[in-house]
Amino acid sequence: MEDNKCMEMDIADTIMEKPIGFNIGNRCFYIYPPTLGKTYLLARLFNELDVNDKIISTNPYMEALRVCQTKRNVVCRILSYSTFFKRKDLFNNRKVNGRAEYFCNNLNTEELSTLFVLILTGDNVESYISYFGIDKERSERKRIASVKKDNVGLTFGGNSIYGTLIDFACQRYGWTMNYVVWGISYANLKMLLADAITTICLTAEERKKLNIFDNKEHINADDPKNRELIKAMLED
Secondary structure, eight states, X not given: OHHHHHHHHHHHHHHHTOOEEEEETTEEEEEOOOBHHHHHHHHHHHHHHTOOHHHHHHOHHHHHHHHHHHSHHHHHHHHHHXXXXXXXXXXXXXXXXXXXXXXXXXXXXXXXXXXXXXXXXXXXXXXXXXXXXXXXXXXXXXXXXXXXOOOSOOOOOOSSHIIIIIHHHHHHHOOOHHHHHHTSBHHHHHHHHHTOOOXXXXXXXXXXXXXXXXXXXXXXXXOGGGHHHHHHHHHO
């Protein structure tokens, strides 16, 4: 029950795109949830760190401590980018470099590691997908797709993030590409895509193949455990 409460609070923070604040001396900074654009901007820096995903999943602080010791300047630059919200600031090298240098000079390794863990573990989308049962729906969609016959039209595109995410969001919500890339957190964007309401129409033959019977319980008559239940139903 307590775990569910914590999860709901985390989801609420994600929806609100709540930043994480921290202080260095008398200065206050905020780590903002990354947008799609910022995620791509940081991708090359993360590649330089060569982080071990297996260690992050089991002991993120240990991996953060390692990279903060071996790639301190890169980590400080990532932290710098993470504390800017506006696109114009993200592309202002003077501001980014100045703040990265400030972090490097004023944070010890342990402090930097603690902050970097927040960045490494900030994306909880997969846990949200599991919590809401969206992963099970994905499996069901694949099962339905295996028997679904659609001779009405052909679908093209969707070969990159342009079609599968950016175009989808622009068409569905009427957003500009700039807003999709820089205006909404990547976590919220992925959740909108993952949990978008879709309807699939099935023929009677397709429903039969999938063992879908109008949301009624399907009873296996070959199972000896169900004999008494079937007998009682027939008697009624």
